[in-house]
Amino acid sequence: MTEFIQLVLAGTANGCIYGLLALALVLIYRSTHIINFGQGEMAMFSTYICWSFLNAGMGYWVAVPLTLILAFAAGLAVQRILIRPVQSAPELTIVIVTLGLYLFFNSLALWIYSGVPKPFPLPTGVRQASWQVGDIFIVPYHLFIFVVLIVLMLALYVLFQRTKLGLGLRAAAAQPVSSRLVGINVGWMLALGWGIAAAAGALAGILSAPIVQLEPNFMATVLIFSFASATLGGFDSPPGAVVGGIALGNIVALGGRYIEFIGTQLDIVLALVVIVAVLLVRPAGLFGRQAVQRV
Amino acid sequence: MTAILEAKNLRAAYGDRPVIFGIDISVPQGGIVALLGANGAGKTTTLRALLAQTRTWGEITYQGQRINGASTQDLVRMGMVMVPEGRGTFVDFTVEENLRLGAYSRRDSDGIRKDIARVYEYFPVLGQRRNQRAGSMSGGEQQMLAIGRALMARPKLLLLDEPSLGLAPLIVQEIFQILTTINREEGVSMLLVEQDAVRALKVASYAYLLETGRVAMEGPAAQLAGSEDVRRAYLGY
Numbered sequence: 001m002t003e004f005i006q007l008v009l010a011g012t013a014n015g016c017i018y019g020l021l022a023l024a025l026v027l028i029y030r031s032t033h034i035i036n037f038g039q040g041e042m043a044m045f046s047t048y049i050c051w052s053f054l055n056a057g058m059g060y061w062v063a064v065p066l067t068l069i070l071a072f073a074a075g076l077a078v079q080r081i082l083i084r085p086v087q088s089a090p091e092l093t094i095v096i097v098t099l100g101l102y103l104f105f106n107s108l109a110l111w112i113y114s115g116v117p118k119p120f121p122l123p124t125g126v127r128q129a130s131w132q133v134g135d136i137f138i139v140p141y142h143l144f145i146f147v148v149l150i151v152l153m154l155a156l157y158v159l160f161q162r163t164k165l166g167l168g169l170r171a172a173a174a175q176p177v178s179s180r181l182v183g184i185n186v187g188w189m190l191a192l193g194w195g196i197a198a199a200a201g202a203l204a205g206i207l208s209a210p211i212v213q214l215e216p217n218f219m220a221t222v223l224i225f226s227f228a229s230a231t232l233g234g235f236d237s238p239p240g241a242v243v244g245g246i247a248l249g250n251i252v253a254l255g256g257r258y259i260e261f262i263g264t265q266l267d268i269v270l271a272l273v274v275i276v277a278v279l280l281v282r283p284a285g286l287f288g289r290q291a292v293q294r295v
Numbered sequence: 296m297t298a299i300l301e302a303k304n305l306r307a308a309y310g311d312r313p314v315i316f317g318i319d320i321s322v323p324q325g326g327i328v329a330l331l332g333a334n335g336a337g338k339t340t341t342l343r344a345l346l347a348q349t350r351t352w353g354e355i356t357y358q359g360q361r362i363n364g365a366s367t368q369d370l371v372r373m374g375m376v377m378v379p380e381g382r383g384t385f386v387d388f389t390v391e392e393n394l395r396l397g398a399y400s401r402r403d404s405d406g407i408r409k410d411i412a413r414v415y416e417y418f419p420v421l422g423q424r425r426n427q428r429a430g431s432m433s434g435g436e437q438q439m440l441a442i443g444r445a446l447m448a449r450p451k452l453l454l455l456d457e458p459s460l461g462l463a464p465l466i467v468q469e470i471f472q473i474l475t476t477i478n479r480e481e482g483v484s485m486l487l488v489e490q491d492a493v494r495a496l497k498v499a500s501y502a503y504l505l506e507t508g509r510v511a512m513e514g515p516a517a518q519l520a521g522s523e524d525v526r527r528a529y530l531g532y
Contacts, residue, residue: 168396171399175385182400183367183371
């Protein structure tokens with residue numbers, strides 16, 4: 001039982017990271033119906049930017065917000081410069097552009113920072129040593145990740161549900177034509193969505209880096225897990241993405257331990273199994289809305 | 296009477312396909328003008344062109360000001376508001392959120408609150424359903440919501456696209472009653488696109504008949520309604 005709880009705690013922490021990146025995917029998908037294959041690499045590159053700030057002597061609590069602001073601006077710029085011109089092009093074109101983003105940021109990171117893994121520090125104020133509660137060890141950083149995710153979800157909830165900007169963002173995503181007619185600048189709303197997604201992705205990278213070390217491919221696996229998370233939760237549901245992420249983190253942690261042949265090497269297979277299973281049984285995901293079409 | 300809206304030699308195209316071939320229309324301040332014609336005559340396109348939703352050429356003057364090149368957003372802020380065909384309901388949003396969206400171009404939150412209350416006075420059913428998902432309402436209720444949403448922008452000119460489409464006659468009558476009330480009491484001018492020509496000619500003071508992107512005939516509504524030729528050729532009764 002102790003081991004089980006231990007696995008759930010670690011799985012949840014990892015799951016929060018999958019959920020965050022899944023959230024980024026979902027925010028873009030539901031407003032523009034684009035799957036951004038470059039999301040993970042944009043997050044990876046943002047994490048390198050943050051590492052550079054830290055390396056230059058900046059404090060964690062300055063470097064991280066600064067990075068998130070830059071990631072937001074970069075996401076906005078990517079949408080305005082690269083995505084907007086192909087917005088109405090066939091889906092394949094858009095997929096190729098986002099794959100281009102993947103390659104671009106991956107190569108850029110390799111070129112600037114080399115492939116040598118870089119250690120990434122824990123946040124200032126979060127201690128390394130675990131707390132022991134009975135037989136169970138709680139890693140403070142895991143708790144930190146969980147709290148950050150909760151705070152972010154609350155902030156996004158307030159933004160989307162309680163502000164006028166959020167109303168505009170949701171409206172532009174759901175019904176662009178009607179939104180234009182009430183005077184919403186739909187183009188900018190979509191760009192803002194990309195900015196928010198890029199910042200959420202960057203946060204996923206920054207939170208993940210202390211656990212796995214920073215190298216140019218460190219978000220590639222996370223991206224696959226986050227695809228599975230978004231599929232599980234429903235590609236049009238932001239809360240679903242996060243719940244899906246946490247669920248998947250636990251599936252991977254527990255599956256790796258209790259299903260003998262999986263171990264830690266085959267855990268990505270679990271993600272693919274989840275994707276296939278969800279698509280077979282409930283294609284819209286746990287929280288997604290089944291697309292209904294009147295014929 | 297001065298015109299709130301005047302379009303001269305208005306042309307419009309979707310992509311490379313021209314749809315409107317140079318029409319002149321004018322809406323007097325505080326008046327209701329009907330835009331009639333068969334399917335595909337270019338009525339909806341004319342409204343969309345006026346609101347900068349298509350590629351548009353020609354000279355458009357609104358409240359004495361040239362508005363060529365203004366964006367839809369600017370025009371909505373200036374009080375030119377469309378009630379789109381098919382109602383444009385934000386289906387997954389509540390009735391009240393729909394009204395708030397209608398006021399998106401405004402910043403006066405007190406005024407917005409008062410105007411929501413006013414819309415609920417015009418359409419009590421919307422008040423009863425304020426927290427209901429708008430997409431779950433009937434067609435008539437959604438049409439009322441579409442008009443209410445347009446009112447939230449404090450319009451000076453309403454561009455109404457087929458407000459009677461697909462509705463039961465009693466509901467149509469109710470909606471037209473409210474539209475004339477709004478026109479009379481608040482001085483909102485209206486450009487009305489309508490399939491139901493008889494009804495449109497009853498409320499309008501002037502009318503244009505469009506035929507494949509051109510004005511085929513125009514005149515005071517009463518005169519068009521009384522003309523045998525018009526009736527036989529265009530109004531189908």
